[in-house]
Amino acid sequence: MPELRTETMTVNMGPQHPSTHGVLRLVLELDGEIVRSAAPTIGYLHTGIEKTAEQKKWQQVIPLVERMDYLSAQSNSMAFCLSVEKLLGVEVPERVRHIRVLIAELQRINSHLVWLGTHGMEVGAVSVMLYCFREREQLLNINELLAGFRLFPSYMRVGGLREDLPRGFHAAVKTILDTFPAKIDDYEDLLTKNEIYLERTKGVGRISKENALGYSLVGPIARAAGVEYDVRKAFPYLGYETYEFAVPTRTEGDVYARYLVRVAEMRESLKICRQALDRITPTGPFAIADPRITPPAKDRVYTEMEALIQHFLIYSQGFTVPAGEAYVPVEGPRGEQGFSIVSDGTNRPWRVKSRAPSLLACQALERMIVGGLIADVIAVIGSIDVVMGDVDR
Amino acid sequence: MSMDAAAFVAALQEAVPDSAPESVPSLDLHPTIYIARDAVGAAARALRERRDLGFSLLAELTAVDFWPREPRYELVYILVSPEQRHRLRLKVRLHADDAHVVTVSDVWPAANWLEREVWDLFGIAFDGHPDPRRLLMPEDWEGYPLRKDYPVQIRMKPGASEPVQVTAEEFRANLQKDRLSRQ
Numbered sequence: 348m349p350e351l352r353t354e355t356m357t358v359n360m361g362p363q364h365p366s367t368h369g370v371l372r373l374v375l376e377l378d379g380e381i382v383r384s385a386a387p388t389i390g391y392l393h394t395g396i397e398k399t400a401e402q403k404k405w406q407q408v409i410p411l412v413e414r415m416d417y418l419s420a421q422s423n424s425m426a427f428c429l430s431v432e433k434l435l436g437v438e439v440p441e442r443v444r445h446i447r448v449l450i451a452e453l454q455r456i457n458s459h460l461v462w463l464g465t466h467g468m469e470v471g472a473v474s475v476m477l478y479c480f481r482e483r484e485q486l487l488n489i490n491e492l493l494a495g496f497r498l499f500p501s502y503m504r505v506g507g508l509r510e511d512l513p514r515g516f517h518a519a520v521k522t523i524l525d526t527f528p529a530k531i532d533d534y535e536d537l538l539t540k541n542e543i544y545l546e547r548t549k550g551v552g553r554i555s556k557e558n559a560l561g562y563s564l565v566g567p568i569a570r571a572a573g574v575e576y577d578v579r580k581a582f583p584y585l586g587y588e589t590y591e592f593a594v595p596t597r598t599e600g601d602v603y604a605r606y607l608v609r610v611a612e613m614r615e616s617l618k619i620c621r622q623a624l625d626r627i628t629p630t631g632p633f634a635i636a637d638p639r640i641t642p643p644a645k646d647r648v649y650t651e652m653e654a655l656i657q658h659f660l661i662y663s664q665g666f667t668v669p670a671g672e673a674y675v676p677v678e679g680p681r682g683e684q685g686f687s688i689v690s691d692g693t694n695r696p697w698r699v700k701s702r703a704p705s706l707l708a709c710q711a712l713e714r715m716i717v718g719g720l721i722a723d724v725i726a727v728i729g730s731i732d733v734v735m736g737d738v739d740r
Numbered sequence: 741m742s743m744d745a746a747a748f749v750a751a752l753q754e755a756v757p758d759s760a761p762e763s764v765p766s767l768d769l770h771p772t773i774y775i776a777r778d779a780v781g782a783a784a785r786a787l788r789e790r791r792d793l794g795f796s797l798l799a800e801l802t803a804v805d806f807w808p809r810e811p812r813y814e815l816v817y818i819l820v821s822p823e824q825r826h827r828l829r830l831k832v833r834l835h836a837d838d839a840h841v842v843t844v845s846d847v848w849p850a851a852n853w854l855e856r857e858v859w860d861l862f863g864i865a866f867d868g869h870p871d872p873r874r875l876l877m878p879e880d881w882e883g884y885p886l887r888k889d890y891p892v893q894i895r896m897k898p899g900a901s902e903p904v905q906v907t908a909e910e911f912r913a914n915l916q917k918d919r920l921s922r923q
Contacts, residue, residue, distance in 0.1 A: 389875065397861075397886065430768075433768050560797055561849045575822070581822060581825045582825070674818060689804050700802045709853075
């Protein structure tokens with residue numbers, strides 16, 4: 348009888364693997380079914396957005412940053428606008444703040460729905476994916492209503508919004524807010540006490556509170572491990588301190604805890620959305636009244652010489668931003684995100700750096716999967732909710 | 741109670757006397773402090789471990805290239821204390837001919853990839869880094885793309901990987917080895 352072979356096997360998972368959420372490549376060293384070491388390799392989606400942004404005018408950077416983390420487009424552009432507005436020293440009107448909060452929270456629900464759907468599908472609950480994408484469709488319709496664009500609306504602008512809310516916006520959002528709690532109950536019916544789901548996720552991919560902090564994990568992953576850190580509470584922006592909501596936290600730090608935190612977050616986001624919708628007045632300003640930054644209304648451009656000149660200046664030269672640097676952190680769907688921007692006082696940014704929560708989550712992946720089973724790798728990758736566009740930028 | 745820039749400067753001065761902390765005005769909620777390059781390691785440890793500072797989270801580590809100005813690079817560390825709810829922007833100036841600094845990946849493990857990214861895109865070396873490789877660009881890439889003197893439009897010859905070529909004997913031996921072990 349030949350000798351039993353006992354060496355470990357190296358398996359290359361990705362970059363073209365449907366469960367790596369894009370182009371993540373993992374080199375796994377397997378001992379039977381146990382993962383002995385894991386080396387994440389990234390960079391397959393690196394498109395140099397930060398370098399490109401240095402060649403663009405400030406307003407032109409917005410569509411670029413929306414394409415970084417493509418599941419939280421409006422959160423990215425809002426973070427970028429807040430940083431630029433900080434450098435400009437302008438404060439957006441109260442109505443704009445409420446609209447931004449509403450859009451950011453809808454974006455969070457949207458992102459969590461994609462996460463829940465794909466993660467559910469990967470661990471075997473395919474029906475969850477169908478339901479989540481059905482509901483996400485409604486949120487994309489809201490984007491279409493807002494801006495005519497579903498994934499990357501570029502609706503946020505430095506100094507406010509691109510245009511006023513469309514007719515029927517309140518009613519459309521209200522319908523969603525009224526129907527969603529029941530839908531979230533449906534997802535929970537499918538998963539929360541599902542024996543198979545519990546078996547696949549409980550105690551899997553654990554990370555301790557100390558490691559979560561050390562690896563700079565933020566957002567739902569950190570909150571599932573007991574780190575009570577939410578930018579909306581710790582460093583409020585856009586008037587989040589005036590909204591009533593809770594920050595769901597767990598202590599287990601495993602895949603199941605991350606699931607519970609994200610589902611609870613969706614419910615809290617709905618609460619914030621309701622409060623924000625009540626505060627948005629039907630009419631009012633949608634951008635600051637600064638002729639250097641905000642383009643004039645179209646009907647004025649067609650009838651007034653000054654407005655035409657102003658329009659031409661804004662769209663050909665853009666506006667200049669005083670020299671300096673700013674970083675305004677916001678709580679995106681994946682945790683603290685924001686843009687470290689440096690201006691040299693011209694109409695183009697000197698440096699734009701995105702804080703990418705997915706990059707750091709990817710780095711900590713090794714910690715979560717080594718020592719576990721190869722089948723759990725899929726569940727863990729799904730649970731940290733990486734978006735490769737955000738990792739590689 | 742959150743601390744202001746003067747309090748951070750005083751704490752740094754006390755913990756690391758040769759760090760030469762220098763506070764500059766800041767627009768956002770991060771007090772901004774420059775420190776000496778050689779004190780980065782000790783300052784990082786003090787900022788993380790001192791109870792009153794407690795910066796357990798390294799939110800961001802990046803660099804800015806101010807070419808052609810000297811000192812050319814500025815490293816930016818954004819630190820957060822989730823418990824005490826204060827933030828700090830720590831900065832280090834680096835000259836172009838001496839662009840290296842000690843790693844902080846032993847203080848915050850998260851710095852590992854962040855420092856690799858800075859090395860990859862700016863060519864700033866991190867002394868004592870456990871894994872000093874490029875992160876985003878291909879390993880054989882020439883140049884550091886986020887430097888300001890790096891051209892925006894360039895053409896690179898596409899690199900093709902070498903095919904793994906074995907001799908006929910090796911091929912047969914491999915097959916044979918596999919067959920034997922599966923009996």
